[in-house]
Amino acid sequence: MRKFTVLALAFGIGSLAACNQSPQEQKADNIEANAENTADAIEANADNAADNMQANADNAADATRAAGEQKADATRNGADADGNSAN
Template sequence: MMKNKMLVLSAAAGLIALSACNNTPREQAADNIEANAENVADSYDAAASNAVTPAAEDALENKAEAVREEGKAKAEDMRKHDPDTNLHNGM
């Protein structure tokens, strides 16, 4: 019984590892851009929940949304434009 569980868990871990390998370096970079933007935005959201005034809370929430949107735009640009052509992403 325990062997079967270990086999299933090992197979699942292997599949997850293989699926991660299918990402191109550019896709991984785009994913990292989005993840970083999300982390920064989450920090702004946390600060907004502790804001002293409603105006400060609104400003921080707006900043969080702007960071998310910018991260999405940069990641999309990374995915769509070939870095060798020096189009939008400037790489």
């Protein structure tokens, strides 16, 4: 219980100190907070763009593989149909 009281008292004093900030200090804190939020948004956008690029590349690779398999199958089936298969 004593630790809780000490923590509550420290929190209260910290809150009072924050309330007594000068207008310039408050403005500086707001500038820092805005810059941090902007930086976080930039990083999030970059992560999203990278994820989208990876997904697009994966889809394109899958489509290329599927097209290659279809073409190979058509070639195999065409050879079998005309009796020229080596099998």
